[in-house]
Amino acid sequence: MKKTIVNLCRLVLATVFILSGFVKAVDPIGTQYKIEDYLQAMNLGAWLPDAGALILSVVISATEFCIGIFLLFAIRRRLCSHLAVIIMALMTPLTLWLALTNPISDCGCFGDAVVLTNWQTFWKNVVLLAAAIVVMKWPTKMVRFVSESNQWIVVNYSLIFTLVISAWSLYDRPQFDFRPYHVGTDLRTGWMQMMEGQESPYADFFIERMDNGEDITEEVLNNEGYTFLLVAPYLEQADDSQLDLINQVYEYAQEYDYPFYGLTASGEKAINLWRDLTGADYPFCQTDGTTLKTVIRSNPGLILLKDGVVIQKWSHNLLPNEQELEKPLEESTLGKMPDDTVGKRIVRILLWFVLPLMLLTIADRLWAWTKWIRRHKKLISYINKKEVKMRKKIVAGNWKMNMNLQDGIALAKELNETLKAEKPNCGVVICTPFIHLASIAQFLDQNIIGLGAENCADKEKGAFTGEVSAEMVKSTGAQYVILGHSERREYYKETPEILKEKVLLAQKNDLKVIFCIGESLEEREAGKQNEVVKAELEGSVFNLSEEDFRKIVIAYEPIWAIGTGKTATAEQAEEIHAYIRSIIAEKYGQAVADDTTILYGGSCKASNAPELFAKPDIDGGLIGGASLKAADFKGIIDAFK
Template identity: 65%
Template sequence: MVSRKITIGILVNLCRFVVALTFIFSGYVKAIDPLGTLYKLQDYLEVVHLSAYVSDYITLAVSVLLGGIEFCLGVLLLFAIRRRLVTRLLLFFMAVMTPLTLWLALDNPIEDCGCFGDAVKLTNWETFGKNVVLLAATVLLFMRPLAMPRFISRSNQWIVVNYTMLFILVSSSMSLYTLPPFDFRPYHIGANIRKGMEIPEGAKQPQFETTFILEKDGQRREFTLDDYPDSTWTFIDSKTVQTEAGYVPPIHDFSIQTTDGSEDITDSVLNHKGYSFVLVSPHFETASDANFGEIDAIYEYSLDHGYPFYALTASTDEAINHWRDITGAEYNFFLTDETTLKTVIRSNPGLLLLKDGTVIGKWSHNDLPGLDYKSPRLEDTEYGRMPEHSVTSKISQILLWYILPLMLLTFADRTWKFSQWIRKKEHSNRIYKLLKRKKNMRKKIVAGNWKMNMNLQDGIALAKELNETLTNEKPNCGVIICTPFIHLASIAQFLNQDVIGLGAENCADKEKGAYTGEVSAEMVKSTGAQYVILGHSERRGYYAETPEILKEKVLLALKNGLKVIFCIGESLEEREAGKQNEVVKAELEGSVFNLTEEEFKNIIIAYEPIWAIGTGKTATADQAEEIHAYIRSIIAEKYGQAVADDTTILYGGSCKASNAPELFAKPDIDGGLIGGASLKAADFMGIINAWK
């Protein structure tokens, strides 16, 4: 059984890599040549007679999206991100494409489906076979998505997703603005056009058969050259079909004619010794005229130095004349096949530089060479030499900008996950747990809540006395004083917050606005305060603060960099009814359990039994420990034991210097939120010193 499971896992991941790499390659070659993909989509639209109804802008957008989606799906599959969703999308994609390629194979309306752009040419039957294999692989991936191990943890997957989408969209945009970084077509830089047109000696020639349709005495018949009849028959039509394949040179449709069709100048252009500029525009009707000034400057430069300049197009005389009118073009125009021009360069217009019939430079109209009347001859410029940018250097750039960052991310993520695994193993060790519990590294805090007591002068005097005493005596715990709003800014000026933290007793549930009398979290933070008390029983009882109001206050406090002392606790009636656990859990769920784990680390819980505040009743140390342990357990249920172990939980029910040592000795009580006893320095110091 185990062996079978391992075998299936190996097969699933083999399919994963095959499908992922295929989609990455297919998507990338489409994405970096969006115009080439657009031309192929236009071929499909013409086959189904929809080309007149779909604009080029829509087709271009679809071509960019198609390449981007394929690339992103491949990367997501490779890294096993959103495994169920991605395998479903891949299965849907292949379920659509496989029947489509079967139709192409049977009917052959288009010779090349364009699935790998110009990088790899497949026959329609080869494409169908490839899709059958990919479909079978995606079915297996769809059935067993969880058999693919992740390369990146879930928490960091968003980085890969967003970086991949940004990378592929930027790649497409740059290819549209300039030219594709990789040129798989026969007119690439370094290609000699004349040699690309040659047929090797002894190469097999394609065979064609021409059929003639003739008519005589109202009767029509088909004839071949072998049985062509006498002159009494009238010619109607003819058709030529290829009967046997043969060698077809990479360049087989390149020709240049004058606009009136009277002269073919192909040989004179390709046989010219030296440099020639060739401006290419399949259609001047849709060509960009944004940079015509730079084109005219290059034409003037070519005249000054005796370099031929040709403008090749498939446009009508009307379109050529319109281009002349709007740009002032003085160069000569020649006719070349539209498909050929689209193959030569992915820009409209674009510029070629030939030397002895070899392409040594190609530029988009957005990235033309800086040549004008001040420039030296081409022999003395970088433009007149073959570029040094090799395929290897281009691949290296892709590795540098995309693959290397992802590899580093994967390595860092796996290292982080391994360290997490080590920590989990340590946590699972009972001895380690016991030692950690004994050591108890949670922060111990004694916080004073002055409530609505003391004027500004008395408050400053008390704060100064505490600041001086604690600076000299170095407490064994964290100390916080939470004062009325009017005290905050004044006390913050002289308080050493490395010794005593400063906090507010409340803040508003609104960020800003027409709320007379309210004080926002931003205002509290601006005074120099670090903490704020929220959810105090007096605010809940006297001012009807609901869990929803408190939830908003907590979020605003955290947003403005404040740490929250969040109060919970039950009334006397609730305690006597045995509902204390239910009450504190509901208060946490209503206002702070919506936070993320990282946000919750800025929460200090203060348990205040309302029934033990000003009632004459006192919670025993055991009662306090019992509810504190319960609070820690429900935090562990929500965020995990590690977060629960690090959460400081204070006791806030009539804590004095006399009972503080017994309370603080309990393992789940981490200090106190002190009311009346915090208004006198001696009383407050007595509680602080309980930690000693």
């Protein structure tokens, strides 16, 4: 649920940031105007020149767009989520101030594409701030669409794309025109509706001649032919680099008798200066400056009307050239509505930005998927071929009742130093008499050699003179305990019920149990070995849950081979080990059986250990007499090399 909520918040934030950044990027001059409106509302207009506001406009649009893309692709998740919170934490109180004081009618969050009231903008920002906080709190819950190694492509491509869009929109015009004067707009109909008292965006649109003060708006819009309008909101700031082309278009209009008007909000002084500079003979008309800024994002810019409909717009950088002005408009492509529709422009955006990122995402995910498949195929193949080696291999020494404290410490130290110098390829455990445990635990590196006891009591505590509880064993630092050894069963009459209690108490105190099973010579000769080992398991450990049974290590010890010099052949040992694994599978399933470590304990020596340990179902040994000398014990351990 948490992951779902975070990713929903992330997608909402990404969508809003991308949309907001994109509409600003395609109209950087419009964003510049909005920044200037903000500064004027806060009485800071003089602090930032026009060029500074334009640069800030481009930076804001690129930042918003890139953060949106990075959130969408989960790039630099922590950084981007923090940036989103910072931006929303700044914008939310600002829009609250706008809602309360209403110094400007629209915050400009989405340019002219989506116009919100100030209160709508504030509540939108409250929601986005909450979403940003959720994402910042759990940034790693955002699902990546592109792997970290390929994220630099998205980062650089997104930044370059938004900067190129802004640059081209500044040089030409906005790629998407959301204003009420876009190409295809019927100004005549809109203006007439306004004149009839209907609500209209053309309330401030008027054309008034400078020479006589006559309002010629209706005359211009009702003209049945073509009309050129040179739009220069403020001539003092107009670009004069294309004066020859402007005059050339005017001469062309005169040649074919097309009306040509200059529209400006500047006064007579600025108009006269422009005429002196350009030699312009075309008449100038007065129009509202804000309206002219809305009409075209170029100063100056050129508009062509036909029957009151806007059919062409040109920025001062891309005015019609001499070759395009050879024929009258009725016979020229200049006089027709351009075929560069909104749909085509959307397709271009999809082809140049969305499609490459989609292809990158698909390729990246396919590559990650094939890597996952290859890795898992290799792992599955390894498990299938080397399943036995996946189980823990252990060589455990059972010292029995041998060696005094000093000798035991000396042997443990020798083993510890030897195996530290030459790391073993298996787990090693030494199970010692109770008196050794606490002393040996102080210096034994149990990352290399585990320490275990040879027995523990079947009672937790109480008046049981001479017994040692599982809790006491654990308190010495021991990790393991041997239970069910044939000598305990034979000499001390330990029954399956007693052993069941010992196993439960050992596991309760987090001791790993090495549980011994095995048949006598008579039972072997009678062919009852399978019945015996199954009964011993069922009587003492098959009552455990699957989770607890997984903590058991089984040690098969043919009683007839302990201390007699006799050893079961490798084939005999493998046969009974395979049977033990099969009855574990019957009880707990094949997966548990495959994971259970089964040791062999019966006169195992360095000479026969390699052959025994090579068998697929023999996972090590429980070693008696051969564990009392470091060299002999290490020889058995080395069988795994």
